[in-house]
Amino acid sequence: MRVIRGRGPDPTTDREVTATMLETTAEAGDAAFRAWTPHRQLAFGRRDTRAERYDEAAEAAESRGFPAIERSVGGRAVAYTGTTVAFAHAIPLEDARAGLDDRYEAGTTAVIRALRRLGVPARRGEPPASYCPGDHSVQAGGKISGLAQRIVKSAALVSGVVVVTDRDEIAAVLDPIYEALDVPFDPDSVGSVADAGGPGDADAVCEALEQVFVGEAETVIVDAETLARNA
Numbered sequence: 001m002r003v004i005r006g007r008g009p010d011p012t013t014d015r016e017v018t019a020t021m022l023e024t025t026a027e028a029g030d031a032a033f034r035a036w037t038p039h040r041q042l043a044f045g046r047r048d049t050r051a052e053r054y055d056e057a058a059e060a061a062e063s064r065g066f067p068a069i070e071r072s073v074g075g076r077a078v079a080y081t082g083t084t085v086a087f088a089h090a091i092p093l094e095d096a097r098a099g100l101d102d103r104y105e106a107g108t109t110a111v112i113r114a115l116r117r118l119g120v121p122a123r124r125g126e127p128p129a130s131y132c133p134g135d136h137s138v139q140a141g142g143k144i145s146g147l148a149q150r151i152v153k154s155a156a157l158v159s160g161v162v163v164v165t166d167r168d169e170i171a172a173v174l175d176p177i178y179e180a181l182d183v184p185f186d187p188d189s190v191g192s193v194a195d196a197g198g199p200g201d202a203d204a205v206c207e208a209l210e211q212v213f214v215g216e217a218e219t220v221i222v223d224a225e226t227l228a229r230n231a
Contacts, residue, residue, distance in 0.1 A: 001030065001219050002031070002222055003210060003214060003221050004224050006225060007036045009225060010039065011039045011067065013228045014036075014038060014039060014228075015071070018034065018157070021090050021227070022157045024090075026154040029092045031092060032089075033087070034087065034088050034224070035087040035205070036086060036087075037084065037206070038080045038084065039067075039080070039082070040066060041067045041068070042067065042069070042078075042080075043069050043077065043080065044058070045071060045075050045076050045132075046070070046072070048070075051181045052182075053180040053181065054181070057178075057181050060176040060180060061077075061173060064173045075132045075133065075146075075148065077174060078161055079169075079170045081166040081169055084163055084166070085205045086161050087160055087213070088157055088158070089213055090156075090157050091155060091156045091157075091158065092154060093151070093155055100151070103156055103158050104136045104147060106158075107158040107160070108138065108147060111145050111160065112138055114212040115138065115196075115208070117208050117211075118193065120140050120196045120197055120198040121140050121196065122140045122145075123138070124139075125138075126146070126189070127143060128184075128186065129189055130185075130186070131189070132146050132161075134147070139191060140191055140197075141196045142167065143163075143190060144191045146161060162209070165192055165193070165194045167191060167195055170190050171188070172187070174187070
């Protein structure tokens, strides 16, 4: 399995790293994984960009120091403070029509296992009116993680986010954004690894996720910046 570490030099290049990772998995048939801390940003989903007051939501993000970007995978708006962890697991497929639920189940289980290694009593589900609401979420005193999935012809990308610290800052920036998007949101629904008894250390969270998702697989370590330059 290829393990990509680090991040690209800017948000656009960093997203291209994950896209290249998925493309390579589809072409070569080898799995890949990365867990990292994206640049500070507010990532809007496709549904968000079609909202009547999307421009107002984007301005709310920008005015609070969160550059607004649009992502191709996932649901509603998610904030990355610089300590927020993202992860992505690229899986080769023989049949793109099969295995969707199994991949979600495996990914959610892996996140729970990783968080429990860190002392977080993680479990499935999310509180009402959570950010980026969805069926594939993990909570512990608030929503900590959510998962999404993207499928191409010969590969799937199971990806997600883990809130490590900065829950108050995340709640504060998302509140006016979700109001503008007309999506129910309770700021108290936001949780974090640190508030749930785990370490407030993004590197420790990345390491735990990598250990669980990669397991005993033989690995090839790839630097994200190197991958970005060669893309």
